[in-house]
Each structure stands twice: as structure tokens, then as C-alpha cells.
Amino acid sequence: MRAFITGGAGFIGSNLADRLLADGHEVVVFDNFSTGQQQFVEHNLNRPNYQLVEGDVLEKALLASAMRDCDMVFHFQANADVRGGMKNTLIDLEQNIIGTHNVLEAMKVNDVQKIAFASSATVYGEPEQIPTPEAIAPVQTSLYGASKYSAEALIQAYCEYFDWQSYIFRFVSFMGPRYTHGVIFDFMRKLRMDPTTLHILGDGSQRKSYLHVHDGIQAILTAVEKAKDKTNIFNLGNTEWINVVDLADILCETLELKDVKYTFEGGARGWKGDTPFVHLDIARIRALGWEPRYSVHDTIKATIHYLKQHEDLLYARS
Numbered sequence: 001m002r003a004f005i006t007g008g009a010g011f012i013g014s015n016l017a018d019r020l021l022a023d024g025h026e027v028v029v030f031d032n033f034s035t036g037q038q039q040f041v042e043h044n045l046n047r048p049n050y051q052l053v054e055g056d057v058l059e060k061a062l063l064a065s066a067m068r069d070c071d072m073v074f075h076f077q078a079n080a081d082v083r084g085g086m087k088n089t090l091i092d093l094e095q096n097i098i099g100t101h102n103v104l105e106a107m108k109v110n111d112v113q114k115i116a117f118a119s120s121a122t123v124y125g126e127p128e129q130i131p132t133p134e135a136i137a138p139v140q141t142s143l144y145g146a147s148k149y150s151a152e153a154l155i156q157a158y159c160e161y162f163d164w165q166s167y168i169f170r171f172v173s174f175m176g177p178r179y180t181h182g183v184i185f186d187f188m189r190k191l192r193m194d195p196t197t198l199h200i201l202g203d204g205s206q207r208k209s210y211l212h213v214h215d216g217i218q219a220i221l222t223a224v225e226k227a228k229d230k231t232n233i234f235n236l237g238n239t240e241w242i243n244v245v246d247l248a249d250i251l252c253e254t255l256e257l258k259d260v261k262y263t264f265e266g267g268a269r270g271w272k273g274d275t276p277f278v279h280l281d282i283a284r285i286r287a288l289g290w291e292p293r294y295s296v297h298d299t300i301k302a303t304i305h306y307l308k309q310h311e312d313l314l315y316a317r318s
């Protein structure tokens with residue numbers, strides 16, 4: 001297929017591009033490099049089956065012309081900063097909802113009938129049911145989550161109107177190669193500045209599940225191959241979870257830092273919109289034959305080792 005990846009220069013999108021190329025597909029990446037990195041795409045620039053279009057999903061005409069002759073869209077562009085929505089209450093609407101609408105309109109113009117969408121576990125807010133199945137009625141606790149839930153709804157409606165197929169993935173946090181934002185990233189930056197103290201947002205008891213990006217991409221491709229409904233919604237997560245203090249312990253041990261003092265700010269939540277316990281029910285994706293290969297512990301270790309070897313990335317994004 002000729003795959004169109006919005007956000008294909010970012011952490012997850014660029015890993016997906018590499019995997020699709022390795023599987024023999026053609027790839028068109030559409031990205032404005034707001035958080036994407038040249039170093040994640042440059043090894044592909046001379047490949048005949050790879051095209052990079054530098055552009056913004058808010059530029060509708062450019063988006064539509066770049067998508068010409070594509071068979072499927074992987075919509076992975078977003079404002080992926082969950083915390084930022086309280087300071088800038090417009091960004092999630094503009095980037096994640098209008099951005100998705102523009103992608104759907106470009107699909108209509110080009111008669112592209114399949115879309116995979118990077119949604120998030122954040123759409124569940126603070127669910128009562130843990131592990132959380134896909135079929136709950138969530139209450140939104142962040143504008144990021146609300147924008148992802150709204151984008152899912154837009155995608156579903158386009159699929160109903162035009163008989164398209166969609167694959168909606170609600171991810172826990174992904175980690176692994178090219179990881180450029182999230183808890184380990186924040187902690188490593190803080191420890192670079194002061195290796196004696198680690199300031200933790202929240203009381204450190206927040207429990208989260210993490211998935212290795214290669215496992216996540218394998219799950220996405222499994223679902224695209226095997227799921228047959230008009231709208232196919234899947235949780236993507238790991239079988240276990242870890243709390244923030246235990247994660248910090250693994251980080252300090254791996255970095256060989258001794259006697260780091262942890263300080264805490266806030267209570268059960270690190271910030272408004274943070275979810276104290278993220279653990280998804282992954283029975284639906286497992287029923288298609290997918291299993292995570294990396295444990296949460298191995299995922300964390302792999303991410304720390306990657307960032308140790310690519311310390312420039314710690315400062316590539318503000």
C-alpha cells in the first residue's frame with residue numbers, strides 16, 4: 001500500500017514509517033517538524049518508496065495534494081502535550097480536532113477509505129474500572145483527552161457517511177527508540193541538571209502502564225490486517241503497570257546515581273488532567289493474536305539506554 005503518515009517525523013510516526021518501509025510499503029510522511037526530528041527521517045530521504053512533505057495539517061490544500069494516490073492514512077499528528085491544555089485552551093481544539101477534520105476532508109477529496117488513528121488512554125479520564133475496557137462511558141478530565149475523544153467521534157461519523165473503515169487505538173504511554181517526551185524524558189533532564197535531587201510531580205504513587213513502541217506498532221498492524229468492522233477501537237497497553245517512585249528507582253539505578261533525594265509536589269495527581277492509575281484491558285487486541293514482547297520493566301530500561309546514547313534529544317524539544 002501507499003501509506004500516508006501525518007506526524008511521521010515524530011516518535012511513534014517515524015517508527016511506523018520505518019516498519020512500513022521494511023514491510024515493502026510506500027510511505028508518504030506529512031509533518032511540520034514542530035516536535036518531529038530531522039534525524040528520525042533523514043535515513044529514508046533517498047529511498048524511492050519514501051516521500052517527505054513538510055507541511056501543517058492546518059494547510060488544507062497542501063494536505064490534500066500530498067495525499068494524492070494514497071491507500072490508507074495513519075493519522076499520528078497531534079499536539080501530544082497532555083499537560084499544556086490548561087495553559088493554552090485552544091491548542092487541542094485546533095491541532096487535534098480541526099487537524100483531524102482536515103485529514104478526513106483530504107481523504108474525501110482523494111477517495112482514501114481507511115484510517116488508523118492514534119488516540120489515547122487519556123480519553124478514559126479517571127475510570128472507575130481498572131483494567132479499563134474499551135466499552136465504558138468516560139468523563140473527560142483534560143482538553144487533550146476531550147480532543148482525542150472528539151476526533152474519534154468525527155472519524156466514526158465519516159466512516160458511517162462514506163462507508164470507510166477506521167482503526168482507533170487508545171494507547172498507554174509508548175516508550176523505546178526515538179522517545180522524546182514523557183516521564184523518563186523529564187526525569188533525565190532534571191537529573192542532568194541536578195543528579196542529587198529528583199523533583200516528582202504528584203506523590204509518586206501514580207500507577208501507569210507503558211508499552212514499547214515496537215510492540216505498539218505490531219499491535220496496530222495486526223489490527224489493520226485482521227479487524228473487519230467499520231470502526232474498530234482497540235486499547236493498546238501492557239499486561240502490568242508500575243508506580244512513579246519505582247520507575248524513578250529503575251532510572252537512578254540504570255544511571256548509576258546513588259542516594260538521589262526525591263521531592264514531591266501535589267497529591268495523587270501530578271497535574272490537573274493527570275490520571276493516577278492507567279491500566280487498560282487489552283483482551284480485545286490480544287484476541288487477534290497480539291502479545292506484548294517487552295515487559296514494562298524492559299521497556300523502561302530500553303528507553304533509558306536509548307536516551308543515554310542520544311542525549312542530544314533531551315534538548316531537541318523545549
Ligand SMILES: NC(=O)c1ccc[n+]([C@@H]2O[C@H](COP(=O)([O-])OP(=O)(O)OC[C@H]3O[C@@H](n4cnc5c(N)ncnc54)[C@H](O)[C@@H]3O)[C@@H](O)[C@H]2O)c1
Pocket residue numbers: 006007008009010011012013030031032033034035036037055056057058075076077078079080095099118119120121171172173174175180182
Ligand atoms: N507518545 C505516547 O506515549 C502517546 C500516547 C498516547 C497517544 N499518543 C498519540 O500518538 C501520536 C504520536 O505521538 P508521539 O509521541 O509520536 O508525538 P510526537 O510529538 O513525537 O509526534 C507528533 C508529530 O506530529 C507533528 N505535528 C504536530 N503538529 C503538526 C501539524 N499541525 N502539522 C503537521 N505535523 C504536525 C510533529 O512535528 C511530530 O513529528 C499523537 O497523536 C499522540 O497524541 C502518543
